[in-house]
Amino acid sequence: xxxxxxxxxxxxxxxxxxxxxxxxxxxxxxxxxxxxxxxxxxxxxxxxxxxxxxxxxxxxxxxxxxxxxxxxxxxxxxxxxxxxxxxxxxxxxxxxxxxxxxxxxxxxxxxxxxxxxxxxxxxxxxxxxxxxxxxxxxxxxxxxxxxxxxxxxxxxxxxxxxxxxxxxxxxxxxxxxxxxxxxxxxxxxx
Amino acid sequence: xxxxxxxxxxxxxxxxxxxxxxxxxxxxxxxxxxxxxxxxxxxxxxxxxxxxxxxxxxxxxxxxxxxxxxxxxxxxxxxxxxxxxxxxxxxxxxxxxxxxxxxxxxxxxxxxxxxxxxxxxxxxxxxxxxxxxxxxxxxxxxxxxxxxxxxxxxxxxxxxxxxxxxxxxxxxxxxxxxxxxxxxxxxxxxxxxxxxxxxxxxxxxxxxxxxxxxxxxxxxxxxxxxxxxxxxxxxxxxxxxxxxxxxxxxxxxxxxxxxxxxxxxxxxxxxxxxxxxxxxxxxxxxxxxxxxxxxxxxxxxxxxxxxxxxxxxxxxxxxxxxxxxxxxxxxxxxxxxxxxxxxxxxxxxxxxxxxxxxxxxxxxxxxxxxxxxxxxxxxxxxxxxxxxxxxxxxxxxxxxxxxxxxxxxxxxxxxxxxxxxxxxxxxxxxxxxxxxxxxxxxxxxxxxxxxxxxxxxxxxxxxxxxxxxxxxxxxxxxxxxxxxxxxxxxxxxxxxxxxxxxxxxxxxxxxxxxxxxxxxxxxxxxxxxxxxxxxxxxxxxxxxxxxxxxxxxxxxxxxxxxxxxxxxxxxxxxxxxxxxxxxxxxxxxxxxxxxxxxxxxxxxxxxxxxxxxxxxxxxxxxxxxxxxxxxxxxxxxxxxxxxxxxxxxxxxxxxxxxxxxxxxxxxxxxxxxxxxxxxx
Numbered sequence: 117x118x119x120x121x122x123x124x125x126x127x128x129x130x131x132x133x134x135x136x137x138x139x140x141x142x143x144x145x146x147x148x149x150x151x152x153x154x155x156x157x158x159x160x161x162x163x164x165x166x167x168x169x170x171x172x173x174x175x176x177x178x179x180x181x182x183x184x185x186x187x188x189x190x191x192x193x194x195x196x197x198x199x200x201x202x203x204x205x206x207x208x209x210x211x212x213x214x215x216x217x218x219x220x221x222x223x224x225x226x227x228x229x230x231x232x233x234x235x236x237x238x239x240x241x242x243x244x245x246x247x248x249x250x251x252x253x254x255x256x257x258x259x260x261x262x263x264x265x266x267x268x269x270x271x272x273x274x275x276x277x278x279x280x281x282x283x284x285x286x287x288x289x290x291x292x293x294x295x296x297x298x299x300x301x302x303x304x305x306x
Numbered sequence: 307x308x309x310x311x312x313x314x315x316x317x318x319x320x321x322x323x324x325x326x327x328x329x330x331x332x333x334x335x336x337x338x339x340x341x342x343x344x345x346x347x348x349x350x351x352x353x354x355x356x357x358x359x360x361x362x363x364x365x366x367x368x369x370x371x372x373x374x375x376x377x378x379x380x381x382x383x384x385x386x387x388x389x390x391x392x393x394x395x396x397x398x399x400x401x402x403x404x405x406x407x408x409x410x411x412x413x414x415x416x417x418x419x420x421x422x423x424x425x426x427x428x429x430x431x432x433x434x435x436x437x438x439x440x441x442x443x444x445x446x447x448x449x450x451x452x453x454x455x456x457x458x459x460x461x462x463x464x465x466x467x468x469x470x471x472x473x474x475x476x477x478x479x480x481x482x483x484x485x486x487x488x489x490x491x492x493x494x495x496x497x498x499x500x501x502x503x504x505x506x507x508x509x510x511x512x513x514x515x516x517x518x519x520x521x522x523x524x525x526x527x528x529x530x531x532x533x534x535x536x537x538x539x540x541x542x543x544x545x546x547x548x549x550x551x552x553x554x555x556x557x558x559x560x561x562x563x564x565x566x567x568x569x570x571x572x573x574x575x576x577x578x579x580x581x582x583x584x585x586x587x588x589x590x591x592x593x594x595x596x597x598x599x600x601x602x603x604x605x606x607x608x609x610x611x612x613x614x615x616x617x618x619x620x621x622x623x624x625x626x627x628x629x630x631x632x633x634x635x636x637x638x639x640x641x642x643x644x645x646x647x648x649x650x651x652x653x654x655x656x657x658x659x660x661x662x663x664x665x666x667x668x669x670x671x672x673x674x675x676x677x678x679x680x681x682x683x684x685x686x687x688x689x690x691x692x693x694x695x696x697x698x699x700x701x702x703x704x705x706x707x708x709x710x711x712x713x714x715x716x717x718x719x720x721x722x723x724x725x726x727x728x729x730x731x732x733x734x735x736x737x738x739x740x741x742x743x744x745x746x747x748x749x750x751x752x753x754x755x756x757x758x759x760x761x762x763x764x765x766x767x768x769x770x771x772x773x774x775x776x777x778x779x780x781x782x783x784x785x786x787x788x789x790x791x792x793x794x795x796x797x798x799x800x801x802x803x804x805x806x807x808x809x810x811x812x813x814x815x816x817x818x819x820x821x822x823x824x825x826x827x828x829x830x831x832x833x834x835x836x837x838x839x840x841x842x843x844x845x846x847x848x849x850x851x852x853x854x855x856x857x858x859x860x861x862x863x864x865x866x867x868x869x870x871x872x873x874x875x876x877x878x879x880x881x882x883x884x885x886x887x888x889x890x891x892x893x894x895x896x897x898x899x900x901x902x903x904x905x906x907x908x909x910x911x912x913x914x915x916x917x918x919x920x921x922x923x924x925x926x927x928x929x930x931x932x933x934x935x936x937x938x939x940x941x942x943x944x945x946x947x948x949x950x951x952x953x954x955x956x957x958x959x960x961x962x963x964x965x966x967x968x969x970x971x972x973x974x975x976x977x978x979x980x981x982x983x984x985x986x
Contacts, residue, residue, distance in 0.1 A: 157338065158338070161339050161341070161346055162343075164339055165339075189374060193480035194479075194482035194503070197482070198339065202339060212944070214903060215855070215900045215903050215906075216854055216855050216903060219903040234800060235801035236851075236854045239854070240854075272616075273347060274347065293343075
């Protein structure tokens with residue numbers, strides 16, 4: 117280790133600086149409640165919030181957990197895992213990540229369809245028709261193509277587009293306060 | 307290595323402790339999940355999302371390697387991941403050396419490609435190239451790798467002549483929790499990465515990682531044995547991200563690494579040294595078991611601020627230290643870099659970005675008989691200004707991008723690198739773009755101030771052997787490129803997309819090594835700019851998803867090159883192998899299959915055409931070869947993945963590239979390894 121001189125010195129100095137920087141982070145004041153967050157952290161929180169405004173049919177309540185399923189590429193990362201410490205109607209939330217649509221079953225109360233599934237959106241939504249699963253997505257035209265709730269991104273904020281018809285058919289009830297905050301759309305004819 | 311390990315482990319532990327303490331501290335604070343819906347909807351989103359959508363609207367030849375692509379390729383280091391992008395020539399010289407370039411000009415010290423990791427330039431100013439063995443990070447924490455083929459000099463600066471590779475890691479908020487990846491096999495003797503991410507405070511997330519790789523030696527066909535190029539590397543680092551306020555976010559990150567590499571090399575012995583007598587008359591010391599000791603660290607801070615008007619500014623600063631020691635040279639570099647960018651909309655239909663950059667580089671060399679850099683210590687500064695305007699000629703239809711970089715360096719003064727690009731969004735499924743750009747490759751330290759022994763020629767008695775040197779040249783100036791490009795992106799169906807780029811590159815003032823004779827008639831070589839050349843080529847990528855569980859990716863690139871020496875080239879001759887080390891055709895076909903929700907099978911077949919002349923001086927041809935990789939992954943539980951990876955399965959060993967003349971040709975061996983990945 118004789119040659120560990122110059123670089124080593126810098127290295128140790130560098131490490132000390134890093135530690136110092138990390139230490140400095142801790143006493144930082146929490147920011148105001150209106151802080152900005154990354155897009156998917158916010159979307160994860162919105163999914164959680166939506167559960168307060170949607171009523172699932174009684175017979176759908178099998179199993180001891182509330183399933184939030186992600187179909188396709190997971191853009192949420194760990195943002196979604198934070199939901200697992202929460203409950204919906206007394207049931208603990210369970211996050212499931214699914215590769216293919218045939219894995220969607222009654223343990224999913226919410227299905228988030230990832231952008232990566234765009235080419236197969238039609239067939240995926242067709243296979244779910246009438247099932248009491250709240251479908252959410254953020255790819256363009258999700259609601260018109262037969263999805264229930266679409267997250268749209270305005271210039272800087274996120275909004276909802278809701279296909280009420282589709283939710284009704286599946287026996288899901290969406291509360292009025294949510295509808296007031298959303299744009300209502302219909303399935304486009306193809 | 308031990309000291310380094312200790313330091314990294316200590317830092318990691320300290321940071322983990324801090325992270326957990328911070329997590330506990332943060333718990334009492336308001337959680338985003340507790341905000342009312344109305345408040346959530348009023349939050350502003352700042353992340354640069356919609357990247358993929360934007361990609362369709364880029365007037366350049368861009369390919370993005372995604373996290374998923376990297377994961378499913380089963381590679382263990384960054385340079386190997388670059389094989390995923392069509393048009394990138396990744397040729398492995400030996401276990402610890404790579405020659406990587408886009409659009410030709412490949413060699414061990416390929417110098418026309420700019421490589422950045424999270425906004426930090428990683429090329430070595432001595433060679434203007436990249437030491438790929440020193441560039442790595444935890445692969446699972448990479449968000450994406452953007453590969454821009456063709457000049458990117460307007461935005462990125464000098465040396466972004468034939469391409470830019472931009473490696474971007476994920477925000478710490480997206481990498482929370484623990485992740486362990488470990489594996490072992492015949493060539494990958496053992497590797498492991500460990501990351502842990504935690505919440506340090508409300509809106510402050512951090513992560514730390516450690517990565518260790520141990521690679522076995524490849525095959526030396528000349529001596530029919532082990533090539534003596536085994537190596538180990540260890541690195542660690544951290545990243546902290548914060549959305550501090552409504553409009554501000556900042557990042558602080560750093561890495562430290564050390565690698566211990568071996569190479570079997572033929573070195574020159576100093577005829578003037580009595581100890582060299584056994585090596586007379588050729589003075590070559592064969593098969594020296596040399597080691598490369600490469601280490602460094604970096605620290606980067608970035609602050610981003612957005613205004614209500616939609617404009618944004620970014621301020622970034624970093625320090626970077628590298629040290630590389632091998633038998634013929636020891637190089638130390640310290641870089642300090644400051645970067646500012648401002649984006650705003652001065653008028654309707656204009657999106658303007660401008661910025662400036664200041665860079666200060668200090669180098670230090672330990673010279674040897676074989677290679678010296680004179681003077682052995684230098685301070686060098688570089689400053690630049692750029693401006694680019696994206697103009698909506700017809701909203702959502704036709705867009706014009708005009709811009710230029712003005713960069714000043716101490717060698718060649720002011721360099722102007724403009725670009726003009728036109729983008730036509732013909733319809734929802736078709737984008738056409740075209741561009742004209744100028745880019746330069748500024749002189750490296752070696753081209754200006756090196757003195758390298760190229761040859762020792764025995765002479766009849768009683769004369770001493772003749773030493774032929776290659777010298778740097780104070781008059782060596784920038785290499786120039788004028789590039790014309792045309793591109794098409796077409797998506798005939800939802801599950802099929804195609805991306806085609808065509809280019810014509812016109813080069814001037816390319817590097818040559820000219821033969822001269824000194825006053826005593828002794829020959830020597832000197833760097834000069836006497837090569838004219840042009841290249842034509844095409845890059846194609848096709849992505850087809852025939853079934854929900856099956857995806858096919860096709861990549862193809864074509865390259866043609868011609869060059870001639872200018873009239874001012876030395877009448878005694880010149881060496882100009884530039885541009886000949888890239889095959890005319892490269893193909894790649896990948897198949898990605900999800901055989902069930904817990905099983906996936908990925909196949910990858912690729913073919914590299916023959917190389918006319920690889921290596922700068924050795925000029926060795928490399929025959930064409932075909933490779934086949936396979937990965938089978940099983941996910942018995944949500945947080946556990948077991949995979950089996952086979953690479954270069956078609957032959958016992960094959961040659962991909964030949965490095966510089968001190969190295970012996972080394973063949974890449976078949977590699978099989980098993981990996982476990984655990985989220986916790």
